[in-house]
Each structure stands twice: as structure tokens, then as C-alpha cells.
Amino acid sequence: EAGVTQFPSHSVIEKGQTVTLRCDPISGHDNLYWYRRVMGKEIKFLLHFVKESKQDESGMPNNRFLAERTGGTYSTLKVQPAELEDSGVYFCASSQRAGDLTDTQYFGPGTRLTVL
Amino acid sequence: AQSVTQLGSHVSVSEGALVLLRCNYSSSVPPYLFWYVQYPNQGLQLLLKYTSAATLVKGINGFEAEFKKSETSFHLTKPSAHMSDAAEYFCAVSVLTGFQKLVFGTGTRLLVSP
Numbered sequence A: 001e002a003g004v005t006q007f008p009s010h011s012v013i014e015k016g017q018t019v020t021l022r023c024d025p026i027s028g029h030d031n032l033y034w035y036r037r038v039m040g041k042e043i044k045f046l047l048h049f050v051k052e053s054k055q056d057e058s059g060m061p062n063n064r065f066l067a068e069r070t071g072g073t074y075s076t077l078k079v080q081p082a083e084l085e086d087s088g089v090y091f092c093a094s095s096q097r098a099g100d101l102t103d104t105q106y107f108g109p110g111t112r113l114t115v116l
Numbered sequence B: 001a002q003s004v005t006q007l008g009s010h011v012s013v014s015e016g017a018l019v020l021l022r023c024n025y026s027s028s029v030p031p032y033l034f035w036y037v038q039y040p041n042q043g044l045q046l047l048l049k050y051t052s053a054a055t056l057v058k059g060i061n062g063f064e065a066e067f068k069k070s071e072t073s074f075h076l077t078k079p080s081a082h083m084s085d086a087a088e089y090f091c092a093v094s095v096l097t098g099f100q101k102l103v104f105g106t107g108t109r110l111l112v113s114p
Helices: none
Strands: A005-007 A010-013 A019-024 A031-037 A043-050 A053-056 A065-068 A075-079 A088-095 A111-115 B003-005 B010-014 B019-021 B024-026 B033-038 B044-050 B056-058 B064-068 B073-078 B087-094 B102-104 B108-113
Touching: A005 A088, A010 A019, A019 A111, A031 A075, A031 B102, A043 A065, A043 B102, B003 B087, B003 B102, B010 B019, B019 B108, B024 B073, B033 B064, B033 B073, B044 B056, B044 B064, B044 B073, B073 B087
Parallel strands: A010 A111, B010 B108
Antiparallel strands: A005 A019, A019 A075, A031 A043, A031 A088, A043 A053, A065 A075, A088 A111, B003 B024, B019 B073, B033 B044, B033 B087, B056 B064, B064 B073, B087 B102, B087 B108
16 A cells, blocks of 8 residues: 655755646545654644545645645645745644544655745 | 644753653644654564553553643653664544544654663
8 A cells, every 4th residue: 555655855046936746645544644844843734635525624724725635635835935934844644543542654755845 | 723742852861860751732622642662674563552542551562651631741651761762753643534544753863872
């Protein structure tokens, strides 16, 4: 069974440019999460999809971030325009049971975003 | 609100020595707690989780953690470190809302020397 995959693994962009990150969850997982780790700090929740619906986007930093999950399969996270403080590692995770607080979230390897 | 604190951003041990990584939680109700490990260039992998069953939880690769309510702790241990244990370890708590959301500690990097 394939795990969670993310693309690209690294992205280096200039301030003001646009970047789109992609996440492919484990097949059959209805729940998809985005997290971010800024250097030296904790991994922080960004948002949660159940199928194609945004269940919780309370962690999104501002309206420069837009996440989509069309068709309830893969998800994209777009940052437009990118700012210096957006640099960090963006993790995607997926799980099977949305309402189960003990369920295991399976994480991808992350996308390292550097904004210059 | 639930939170976790990991003491020590770096822990160094010798191969064969005891590994102890500390995690303390804050929660007004019994929490669900997780330990994840991240090896270089890989995603986070679940080591073990506490779900209010047994207080001593055994995980993969010889790791275990004990939930201690009186100390609000969930420390991760392994009797004998191996070189392959060198990685970053994250403690996390599941926020007690309708849907799962993890709150992580700042992580502890384990260094293992020969």
C-alpha cells in the first residue's frame, strides 16, 4: 500500500511568487490534513478535509493560503503571494476515521518551502 | 486547551544506553497521546499511542511510553539505544473536539554515538 506522497519535496521561490503544493493521501482515506513546521518550532495544524469538504481551517495563517481537495482525492495548498515567513516544511497527513480521536494519522515526507 | 511540552531539543546517548525522551501534557480531561518519529528525508511515523486503555504502551522498534496522570507525563523510553534510533521524535495530543486534530511538541532530536 502506497503511503502519503507530497510534491515537490523542495521548492525555492522569490517573495511575491506563487507556489502550489500537492498531497496524495492513502487510497480510501477520507480525512486529509495539512500541517506546517516553521524552523525550530512545533508542527502546527493548518486545516482538515473530510472528503472534499473543509472541516476545520482554523489554522490557516491568512487569506494568502488556499487549500482545495476537488473530488475528495488529492489536495493542493496554494500560497499566493508568498512571504518570507511562509518558509517551512509543509506536511500532509491522512486518516480513515474522522470522528475517532484515537485514529492514526499517516504523514507524508513534507515539502520544504523556502521563500527568498 | 490541550498542549504538550517536550523538554530538551537535543538528547545524546551512547549506543546501548537507555533512551528517555520527556513529554508533559496539559489537558483538563483525559488526553489521547501520540509519539511520532521522523527519520531523515521521511515522513512522521507513529511509534505508539495512548488511548486510555493500558497506561504502559508498547510501540514499534522496542520503544514504550507510560501514561502517568499524577505527573501529566507520557515519557518515551527504550532500554538500549541503537544507532538507527537517531531521529527526531515528536509528542502530540489529540484535541478533544468532534474531529481529530493533533497538537505537537517542539520535537526532540536523538543523537546516538558509538
